[in-house]
Amino acid sequence: MSAAAPRKLGLAMATMLVAGNMIGTGVFLLPANLATVGSISLFGWIVATTGAVALGLVFARLGQLDPQPGGPYAYARDTFGPYIGFASNYSYWFGNWIGNIAIALVVTGYLSRLVPGLDGPYARVLFTLLVIWVLTLANARGARWVGALEAWTLSLALIPILFIAVAGWWWFDPALFRAGWNVSGLGDFDAISRSASIALWAFMGVESASVSAGVIDNPRRNIPLATLLGLAVSAVVYVACSTVIMGMLPMETLKNSSAPFAEAGRIMIGEWGVWIVGLCAVLKSVGALGGWMLLVGQSAQAAAKDGLFPRVFGRLNRHGMPGAGLIIVAVLMSAVLLVTVSPTLAGQFDQLTNIAVLLTIPPYLFSAVTLWRVSLDRGECGGLRWGSFLAGGAATVYCLWALIGAEPSLLAHAVVLLLLSAPLYPFFMQRVRTVVQPRPPADDGVSP
DSSP: OOOOOOOOBOHHHHHHHHHHHHSSSHHHHHHHHHTTTOTTHHHHHHHHHHHHHHHHHHHHHHHHHOOOTTTHHHHHHHHHOHHHHHHHHHHHHHHHHHHHHHHHHHHHHHHHHHSGGGOSHHHHHHHHHHHHHHHHHHHTTOHHHHHHHHHHHHHHHHHHHHHHHHHGGGGOOHHHHHHTSOOSSSOHHHHHHHHHHHHHHHHTTTTHHHHTGGGBSSHHHHHHHHHHHHHHHHHHHHHHHHHHHTTTSOHHHHHTOSOHHHHHHHHHHTHHHHHHHHHHHHHHHHHHHHHHHHHHHHHHHHHHHTTSSOGGGGOOOTTSSOHHHHHHHHHHHHHHHHHTOOSOHHHHHHHHHHHHHHHHHHHHHHHHHHHHHHHHHTTOOHHHHHHHHHHHHHHHHHHHHHHHTSOHHHHHHHHHHHHTHHHHTHHHHHHHHHHOOOOOOOOTTSOO
16 A cells, blocks of 8 residues: 655645745844844845845746746756756755754744843753754654644744734834934945845745745645745735834844844833743744755755755655755754854854855846746747746846845855855766756646
8 A cells, every 4th residue: 555645735834834934033133133234224125025026926937837846946957957956956055054053043042031041152052953953853744744833833923023013113213213224334325235135034935835846735826826925924024023123222232132022022011022022933933944944855855856966865754755854954054053153142143144145146046047938938928928027137136236235255155155066066967967857848738
């Protein structure tokens, strides 16, 4: 008797996967990072949201026209060939699991506000290791478990987030907002560019449904809908929360805070606010980490099947999940967590998220260009073709702007790490020749 096929994610859970991955640690810790620029970052949010909408349209159209497990990796492979596919997956894979360490740190950071014994560096590291391994083992149990966790934690976390986004305006001080307008020491244009680059972390995950095509039911319908619905929820929450909190706390206080939303909760309802927001931040970050681990596993699994990643990442356990690959990622996350230990959680978080963003941009760029190719291959014309080209072009411009706004030293480190994929590729070339087959002709019978 054959084993029952693993159950897949429906539209509701796929939407929660997208929104939950985007409304992860960003909504709880990004205000502190943006405070290093100032409240002028409001314009950075506008740029970032516009770029995220373009990226969302790119992945929505690709999910409708050509849904593939692996998402950005698979699109880069088909458009630019095996090496670029390998480099794209390499960059995306590194960027995501490095970013996952930052998410795990937020779990510990907010919990340390509730449990004072966790604020020391050693206790922080040990508890973060526990979070990483518990979520890894949970992820290996199956995709629906992760989808349910995302849905539950997102619903719970939205309660205090929306409360602050709406009721926080009662405590909003316009003079305080103006006083911290640009504290970066940069010109206004450079400050907006820097904040737009930082804000990209908030929208990482817009491709979540596309990457997880292999575990989503009816992908041609559900991937585009889940992408756009998840993006809409995330954009409204981010812009409202970031704006109001910058008028509630001085920039100097905000940029040094390891729990800015807990500080806002204290202003609004006292110590109970710290406990409520802190607990919800912990639960939301746990859900986000589970979702991001799912994405890392699915991307590596798709590349391994094509011979562009070690075979071990393509091996499925009895739950239909790449269990061995998830364990390897957990080991790497643990090692990097130990290597990057710093006296402050905020410093470690900032370094990890900036590197993660820069490594994720190349796969986004490749996906934007792929939309142009797929549109031409499918013979789109008129408004559909123009829409695909405009979405791809806007996404490309935004990604390049985010690179321009990045800190030069971190950009250099990210480029060096990406270039290291070149000497690794020859070890996979023989497998690529035997595993990767030509793509079948486009199915013109599928309506876009």
